[in-house]
Amino acid sequence: MDKQTILRQYFGYDSFREGQEFLIDSILEGRDVLGIMPTGAGKSMCYQIPALLMNERWGGITLVISPLISLMKDQVEGLNQAGVHAAYLNSSLTQGQYRKALSLASQGRYPIIYVAPERLMTGEFLDFAVHAPIAMVAVDEAHCVSQWGQDFRPSYLKITEFIDRLDTRPVVAAFTATATKEVREDIIDLLMLRTPALITTGFDRANLYFGVMTSKDRYQTIKNYLECHPGESGIIYCLTRKTVEEICSRLKGEGFPVTRYHAGLGDEERKQNQEDFIYDRSPLMVATNAFGMGIDKSNVRFVLHCGMPKNLESYYQEAGRAGRDGQPAECILLYSGQDVRTNQFFIENNQDNQELDEITRRMIAERDRERLRRITFYCATNDCLRDYILRYFGEYRENYCGNCSNCLSQFETKDVTQTAQSLIGCVESCRERYGVNVILDTVHGANTEKIRGYRMNENPFYGKQAAVPVHLLRQVMNYLLMHEYLTLTNDEYSIVKLAGKAADVLSGKEKVEMKLPKTQPHPAKIAGRESSGGSGDRASRRRGTAAGVDLTADQQALFEKLRALRMEIARAEKVPPYLIFSDRTLTHMCLLRPETREEMLKVSGVGEYKYEKYGERFLACVREEGSGSY
Numbered sequence: 001m002d003k004q005t006i007l008r009q010y011f012g013y014d015s016f017r018e019g020q021e022f023l024i025d026s027i028l029e030g031r032d033v034l035g036i037m038p039t040g041a042g043k044s045m046c047y048q049i050p051a052l053l054m055n056e057r058w059g060g061i062t063l064v065i066s067p068l069i070s071l072m073k074d075q076v077e078g079l080n081q082a083g084v085h086a087a088y089l090n091s092s093l094t095q096g097q098y099r100k101a102l103s104l105a106s107q108g109r110y111p112i113i114y115v116a117p118e119r120l121m122t123g124e125f126l127d128f129a130v131h132a133p134i135a136m137v138a139v140d141e142a143h144c145v146s147q148w149g150q151d152f153r154p155s156y157l158k159i160t161e162f163i164d165r166l167d168t169r170p171v172v173a174a175f176t177a178t179a180t181k182e183v184r185e186d187i188i189d190l191l192m193l194r195t196p197a198l199i200t201t202g203f204d205r206a207n208l209y210f211g212v213m214t215s216k217d218r219y220q221t222i223k224n225y226l227e228c229h230p231g232e233s234g235i236i237y238c239l240t241r242k243t244v245e246e247i248c249s250r251l252k253g254e255g256f257p258v259t260r261y262h263a264g265l266g267d268e269e270r271k272q273n274q275e276d277f278i279y280d281r282s283p284l285m286v287a288t289n290a291f292g293m294g295i296d297k298s299n300v301r302f303v304l305h306c307g308m309p310k311n312l313e314s315y316y317q318e319a320g321r322a323g324r325d326g327q328p329a330e331c332i333l334l335y336s337g338q339d340v341r342t343n344q345f346f347i348e349n350n351q352d353n354q355e356l357d358e359i360t361r362r363m364i365a366e367r368d369r370e371r372l373r374r375i376t377f378y379c380a381t382n383d384c385l386r387d388y389i390l391r392y393f394g395e396y397r398e399n400y401c402g403n404c405s406n407c408l409s410q411f412e413t414k415d416v417t418q419t420a421q422s423l424i425g426c427v428e429s430c431r432e433r434y435g436v437n438v439i440l441d442t443v444h445g446a447n448t449e450k451i452r453g454y455r456m457n458e459n460p461f462y463g464k465q466a467a468v469p470v471h472l473l474r475q476v477m478n479y480l481l482m483h484e485y486l487t488l489t490n491d492e493y494s495i496v497k498l499a500g501k502a503a504d505v506l507s508g509k510e511k512v513e514m515k516l517p518k519t520q521p522h523p524a525k526i527a528g529r530e531s532s533g534g535s536g537d538r539a540s541r542r543r544g545t546a547a548g549v550d551l552t553a554d555q556q557a558l559f560e561k562l563r564a565l566r567m568e569i570a571r572a573e574k575v576p577p578y579l580i581f582s583d584r585t586l587t588h589m590c591l592l593r594p595e596t597r598e599e600m601l602k603v604s605g606v607g608e609y610k611y612e613k614y615g616e617r618f619l620a621c622v623r624e625e626g627s628g629s630y
C-alpha cells in the first residue's frame, strides 16, 4: 500500500491537507520531524499513516506519547473505528488489562500504541519496548515538554531518556499547535530532534467565524442563539463556577439538552457530564475553562464565551474547539467591562504559584496583566478580529477576512480628535495619577463621591465631553491605548500615562481618526436577527443549516435522519457519534445522495472499513428519504 491508498481506505479522504504529505514523506525517509499546526489541521494523520506503512513493510511499531487519558481513548477509538488495531497504555487500565495489552503488543498485534509519558520508564514497559521493533516515537502535544507553555509536564522530559534505552533510535516526530519561538526551540532541544523536517502551517482557522459583542442580558442572548441553532453541539464557557451553575440550570429549566462542567464537581459527575457531551446525549456544555483539555469532539458547531477569558492564548485554544471537522463553526465572545475586573482579581489573587519566589511571582503577574490588556483590546477593536488574533501569534496578513463580526459590519471613519484631546489633556493635568475609569468619569462629568474625593471635578477637562456617551468615550480611550497615544502601567493599579504620540494630539499637530460602527453600536443581539450589523446577516446565512453548509430543505431533512441513525448506532456501540461519521461526512452524504456502494465510497470520510460496517444502513436511509420525497 502507499500513503494515498491508506488515506482513502482507512480514513476515507481523497487528498492530503497542507503539510501532511511533507511530514509523512520525511518520516518515511527516516527523518525526525516537527509539525506545528493549529488544532484541527490533521496532525494525527501525519504520524498514523507512516506508522501503518512502516508496520506493513517491516512490522515496525509506533509509540504515541500523549498527555491525556481522554485524548488517547478518543484517538484509539477513532482508529479502531477505521479498522486499525491500536491500544492505549495508561492508568485508566487495571493491572490485568495493562498486562494483557502489553502482551498483545509484544506479539505485534498493534501497529500503533498510545502511551502516557509516566509509563515510559517503568520496568514493565521498558521490558516490552527494548524487545520490540519500535519504528517511531510520535510526541503529541509536544509543547508539554516546555516550561514556557501553560501545559508543562515534567514527565515529558523523560522521553529522551526512554529513547536512549532503545537499541536502535527510532524516528522522533513531534507535533504541537503552539507556535511561539521559545516553545519551538525547547521542543527541538529537549526532545533532541536531529535536524528535523520542520513545518509550520498557518494559524488561521478559516472555517471559524469570530465575533465579539456586548449584551445587557447575556443569558437572553445565549438563549436566543441556542434557539436559532437547534440540534447543534456547542460549548458555553463562563468565567466562574457560579455563572456555570446559573446558566446551566436556567437553560435546563427551559428544556435545552445541556450539561455542566467545572472543578467544583466530583470526579464522577465530571466524567459523566463530559461523556454525555461527547456522546451527544447533552450536546450543549456549560463550563469553566477546566473543561476542554483533550476534548477531540469534531462536531462542535459553536463556542460561546460568556465573559472574556484571561488572555488570547486561552481564548484561541477554547474557541478553537469549534469546527475541528473543518466545517463552518462560530466563536462568539460576549464581553462586558466587568470581565476585566474579574480577570484582574484572578491575577492579583493567583494561588497557583505559591512555591515561586516573590520576584518571579511579580514577573508572572506583570506578564498576565499585559496579556489581559491585549485581549481587552481584542474585544474593543473595530478592525478584523481574525487579523488581530493572528498578529498576536506573529502572523501578518491583510486586515480583512470577511468572516468576523467586524469585517461583516459597516464602519465609517470619524474624526475623534476633540474627544482624544480631552482624554489626553485630562491625563496630563491630573499628573498621570489615575486609572481609566476616573479619567472617563471626569471627562464625562460624573458627579460621584469618588470623583469629588479626588477633586477631579475641579479638573479643567471635567465634563468637557458630557455629550459623548460613555461607551464611545471608552472606545476612544481604548483606541488611544492601542495606538500608543496613552499607556497603562503594568502594576496592579493600571494608571494611565502619556505615551509617544500624546503631545502631537494636544498641540493639534496630529488628528485622531478611528473606525466606528455606522449604525449606533448597539451591539448586535446575536440571535435576535432584528438587529443591524454583520453578525445578524451572518447568522441568518447559517440558519437552518446542519453543519454550517447551506442545505436545501430536503437535504436538511435527510441530514436529520442520518444524524438520528448515527445516534442510534452510537448508542448501540457505545462510541461517540462523531467517531462513526463526522458532521462533515453526513453533510457530504446529503449533497451527493449516494445510491450505490461505489457512490458511497466517494463521500469524504467513508473508507472501506467503515463502509463495511455502516455503509448499507446509511445507503438505505438515503434511498428511503429519496423515495419518500417524490
Ligand code: ADP
Pocket (backbone or CB within 6 Å): 013, 014, 015, 016, 017, 020, 037, 038, 039, 040, 041, 042, 043, 044, 045, 296, 298, 324, 325, 326, 582
Ligand atoms: P489535530 O490533531 O491537528 O487537531 P486531527 O488530527 O484531530 O487534528 O484532525 C482533525 C480532523 O480533520 C479529523 O476529523 C480528521 O479526520 C480530519 N482530517 C485529517 N486529515 C484530513 C484530510 N487529509 N482530509 C480530510 N479530513 C482530514
Ligand code: ZN
Pocket (backbone or CB within 6 Å): 383, 384, 385, 386, 387, 399, 400, 401, 402, 403, 404, 405, 406, 407
Ligand atoms: Zn475579519
